[in-house]
Amino acid sequence: MSGAPDWTVVRGDFPLLTRTVHGKPLVYLDSANTGQKPECVIASVDDFFRRYNANVSRAVHTLGSEATEAYEAARGKLARFLNVRDDELVLCSGTTFAINLVAYSWALPRLQPGDVILLTRMEHHANIVPWQLIAQRTGAVIRVADLLPDGSLDLDALFAAMTLEVKLLGVTHVSNVLGTINPVATICREARKRGIITVVDGSQAVPHMAVDIPAIGCDFYALTGHKMCGPTGTGVLWAKREHLEAMPPFLGGGEMIKEVRFDGTVFNDPPHRFEAGTPNIAGHIGLGAAVDYLSDLGMDNIAAREAELLAHATEAMSQIDGLRIIGTAPDKAAVISFLVEGAHAHDLATLLDLEGVAVRSGHHCAHPLMQFFGVPATCRASFAFYNTHDEVEAFAAALVKVRRLLA
Numbered sequence: 001m002s003g004a005p006d007w008t009v010v011r012g013d014f015p016l017l018t019r020t021v022h023g024k025p026l027v028y029l030d031s032a033n034t035g036q037k038p039e040c041v042i043a044s045v046d047d048f049f050r051r052y053n054a055n056v057s058r059a060v061h062t063l064g065s066e067a068t069e070a071y072e073a074a075r076g077k078l079a080r081f082l083n084v085r086d087d088e089l090v091l092c093s094g095t096t097f098a099i100n101l102v103a104y105s106w107a108l109p110r111l112q113p114g115d116v117i118l119l120t121r122m123e124h125h126a127n128i129v130p131w132q133l134i135a136q137r138t139g140a141v142i143r144v145a146d147l148l149p150d151g152s153l154d155l156d157a158l159f160a161a162m163t164l165e166v167k168l169l170g171v172t173h174v175s176n177v178l179g180t181i182n183p184v185a186t187i188c189r190e191a192r193k194r195g196i197i198t199v200v201d202g203s204q205a206v207p208h209m210a211v212d213i214p215a216i217g218c219d220f221y222a223l224t225g226h227k228m229c230g231p232t233g234t235g236v237l238w239a240k241r242e243h244l245e246a247m248p249p250f251l252g253g254g255e256m257i258k259e260v261r262f263d264g265t266v267f268n269d270p271p272h273r274f275e276a277g278t279p280n281i282a283g284h285i286g287l288g289a290a291v292d293y294l295s296d297l298g299m300d301n302i303a304a305r306e307a308e309l310l311a312h313a314t315e316a317m318s319q320i321d322g323l324r325i326i327g328t329a330p331d332k333a334a335v336i337s338f339l340v341e342g343a344h345a346h347d348l349a350t351l352l353d354l355e356g357v358a359v360r361s362g363h364h365c366a367h368p369l370m371q372f373f374g375v376p377a378t379c380r381a382s383f384a385f386y387n388t389h390d391e392v393e394a395f396a397a398a399l400v401k402v403r404r405l406l407a
């Protein structure tokens, strides 16, 4: 681990965090929704448009080759960050696209009536709805692995649910609502023993901890760039090369072909086979800058910093009467879902906003999880390394004030 950074200096890298909201200093606690961007990411996108904006892989002129080089360099940075090969990384618009790509290119041609797609109750809709669509088209059925009351996966039940009919398991690495960190390496090992293909949703893991995909041992790993300091509309699907080779394209168009004839088209090799059309060039160059930035800080330093903020916030919130934290698994990322007795989550979030505190309220694209906890919605405070202990105190003080107003 590199030495811990000076977090006050790090905070200064984020220009947006100096703004005020309703006359109060902004306390941004919605990083699980989207993360804020450091100056270097903003500058890299700005630099692309000012100096070498051009389409990739199409032009031989200087700007075209500079843009292509920077775009492919971003792929290389992401590959090193995740400890995988460049040619196993499909650049795409985010986790939603990545999971749909697996669903339509891997699962749709393979699943048969009676096959089972196993999911956990804590999945984001992005790791539920594509599978429902594929189940409808193939006759496969969805099986759900349930949770323990603290919001951990019930591993015994999950392993018991891995019967012969299960062909694919979709599991989130970290829950966007509960913060639960799932033991994905163990889960994937058990799935592998039974020949089950694993799709891990890494959206909420990659921003918070070092992720070594080969050590997880999954078949597919999806992530989204905007939660890890990168621009929106960026992301990655990692897949084992053998899967990518065997998958037909999901979208057809420019860039994903070698030769097009009206009597037959020869597709490009992976990963470009899956990158039809003009990609988000600026965005992925920005994501490459985000990867450099996070790597310089050190993912282990980030994890340690966020663990401190989580412990501080959990302690401060537990002092507040009538406040219930939903999701208390022993291994958690810095995400806290909560409710205050007698108050609707949206009212809470609206009043907190008047205090300058940005939290998300709603179902967090996880309806089945809300059903499990018997609530229509929660408020969610999600922290990043750029938050401060003073902000945790300001958040707790705002909660006390808002609770009084709602009493």
Ligand code: PMP
Pocket: 032, 033, 093, 094, 095, 096, 097, 124, 126, 127, 172, 174, 175, 176, 201, 203, 204, 224, 225, 365
């Ligand atoms: N999975 C999880 C766990 C998420 O938190 C999110 C974003 N809220 C997604 C998938 C979807 O990501 P995107 O909207 O960037 O495709």
